[in-house]
Amino acid sequence: MNDLREQLKEAVASAFSQGRVRSFVCLERGFYPFATMPAILHSGSDADRVEIGLADAPLLAKYLLDMPKPAGIVVRSCDALGVSRLIRDRRVKREDLYIISISCPGVVDTAKIPMSMHRITALEKAGDALIVHTALGPTELPWSSVLLDRCLACVSGAASTDADVVLDDGRGKPPAPVDYSEIDEVEHMAPDERYAMWEKEFAKCIRCFACRNACPACSCRKCSLDLPEPEWLSRAVILPEQFMFHFTRAYHVAGRCVGCGECERACPVGLPLMKLNRKFTRDIETLFGVDDARIPRDVEVLGTFLPDDPEEFC
Amino acid sequence: MSLDWQPKIVGFTCNWCSYAGADLAGTSRMSYPASVRIIRVPCSGRINPVFVIRAFQRGADGVLVAGCHPGDCHYSTGNMYARRRFLIARRFMEYLGMDPARLEIHWISASEGQKFQEVIKNMTDRIHAMGPNRKMREIL
Numbered sequence: 505m506n507d508l509r510e511q512l513k514e515a516v517a518s519a520f521s522q523g524r525v526r527s528f529v530c531l532e533r534g535f536y537p538f539a540t541m542p543a544i545l546h547s548g549s550d551a552d553r554v555e556i557g558l559a560d561a562p563l564l565a566k567y568l569l570d571m572p573k574p575a576g577i578v579v580r581s582c583d584a585l586g587v588s589r590l591i592r593d594r595r596v597k598r599e600d601l602y603i604i605s606i607s608c609p610g611v612v613d614t615a616k617i618p619m620s621m622h623r624i625t626a627l628e629k630a631g632d633a634l635i636v637h638t639a640l641g642p643t644e645l646p647w648s649s650v651l652l653d654r655c656l657a658c659v660s661g662a663a664s665t666d667a668d669v670v671l672d673d674g675r676g677k678p679p680a681p682v683d684y685s686e687i688d689e690v691e692h693m694a695p696d697e698r699y700a701m702w703e704k705e706f707a708k709c710i711r712c713f714a715c716r717n718a719c720p721a722c723s724c725r726k727c728s729l730d731l732p733e734p735e736w737l738s739r740a741v742i743l744p745e746q747f748m749f750h751f752t753r754a755y756h757v758a759g760r761c762v763g764c765g766e767c768e769r770a771c772p773v774g775l776p777l778m779k780l781n782r783k784f785t786r787d788i789e790t791l792f793g794v795d796d797a798r799i800p801r802d803v804e805v806l807g808t809f810l811p812d813d814p815e816e817f818c
Numbered sequence: 819m820s821l822d823w824q825p826k827i828v829g830f831t832c833n834w835c836s837y838a839g840a841d842l843a844g845t846s847r848m849s850y851p852a853s854v855r856i857i858r859v860p861c862s863g864r865i866n867p868v869f870v871i872r873a874f875q876r877g878a879d880g881v882l883v884a885g886c887h888p889g890d891c892h893y894s895t896g897n898m899y900a901r902r903r904f905l906i907a908r909r910f911m912e913y914l915g916m917d918p919a920r921l922e923i924h925w926i927s928a929s930e931g932q933k934f935q936e937v938i939k940n941m942t943d944r945i946h947a948m949g950p951n952r953k954m955r956e957i958l
């Protein structure tokens with residue numbers, strides 16, 4: 505792990521020294537010593553700050569939009585999907601990017617560690633376990649029990665190959681098996697029960713749009729939600745409008761969602777947004793024979809059709 | 819619910835086939851329930867699924883989406899995109915708890931006045947039996 509960090513620091517420093525980048529987005533140490541937060545570097549001398557991100561690592565793709573180009577980014581494979589999304593949506597150009605991809609064993613979700621953040625002094629990955637250090641001594645937790653939800657559906661922890669520098673230490677998380685059981689659960693509920701569940705969830709939404717802001721598939725510069733007099737969605741935070749908002753958000757990323765889960769992580773009130781996104785992803789896969797709809801393609805699923813698409817209308 | 823409650827159905831029909839089909843039903847003096855309010859759109863490909871949600875919000879008890887038969891689109895492929903779109907959007911509305919029977923999608927050609935009549939009749943009967951829609955509605 506540390507080797508990878510050393511290699512990464514060197515790669516970032518040399519990207520600056522070779523004049524390949526004007527800015528670089530990566531992770532650095534966060535408020536808690538064991539967590540990380542995004543950092544935008546402007547010179548190679550900052551490369552020492554670069555961290556791999558063992559816990560709570562946010563994804564970085566979206567930052568590319570506003571960075572001076574050419575811009576560098578360090579990506580794990582889930583983040584690489586977001587970058588690829590932005591490129592295909594013509595928000596950034598591949599030639600303006602300098603991508604360093606790293607392999608990734610998974611990222612710890614500190615909310616899944618059953619103790620207060622303040623008691624944790626350090627986190628350490630040891631084989632298949634996470635060692636949580638506290639003043640009272642270490643505790644061991646199974647690695648898979650503390651990972652972020654996105655890692656439980658990981659496309660592959662191996663470093664993505666569409667990169668200028670590939671740093672793979674061979675310890676990437678193997679691809680996760682496809683599991684749509686949480687979608688099945690909702691589908692098996694009675695319609696009224698389902699409606700009541702969503703009503704309860706949507707009632708919590710404060711319409712802060714953090715889910716949109718965090719999303720690499722939601723990158724319009726001018727969003728209809730921001731208009732002073734929005735036509736589609738009034739400012740009123742009332743239930744019918746919540747349905748409208750959540751339908752719109754999920755439908756806008758249908759077929760383009762990369763499944764990174766940043767929307768759900770950004771949500772301050774904990775809405776299960778992935779349950780919405782993944783419903784579309786699953787239906788697209790089964791109806792249109794798409795193999796893993798999270799992977800950006802040159803032709804959008806909803807921007808095309810096949811003459812023999814399922815016909816259930818008459 | 820009063821005894822004479824009649825459902826409100828919003829019908830999005832494409833200009834070239836389904837609207838003409840509805841027109842034919844009218845000019846042929848075929849009678850169908852007055853429950854449907856038709857909104858003419860250029861093509862079924864123009865019908866954003868969000869229109870459907872909006873209709874339910876503003877008091878529709880049922881929504882009809884109608885376009886040319888696949889292969890007959892005036893713009894050649896608009897209805898093919900619409901088909902893909904509504905395959906997933908309809909499932910999603912159901913997933914949010916809407917009753918799928920409240921949203922019907924049909925291919926109705928300009929010569930199918932009778933089909934239009936039947937679709938509206940059947941839909942009205944079904945929704946009449948289901949009662950008013952209260953889900954996603956702004957004013958109850």
Ligand code: SF4
Nearest residue numbers: 581582608610655658
């Ligand atoms: S989803 Fe995969 S690549 Fe992304 S952080 Fe988790 S394990 Fe790493």
Ligand code: SF4
Nearest residue numbers: 719761762764765767
């Ligand atoms: S909708 Fe959520 S999971 Fe999908 S790409 Fe956007 S942030 Fe990621």
Ligand code: SF4
Nearest residue numbers: 709710712713715771
């Ligand atoms: S982040 Fe959460 S609370 Fe904010 S708009 Fe999105 S769903 Fe609503």
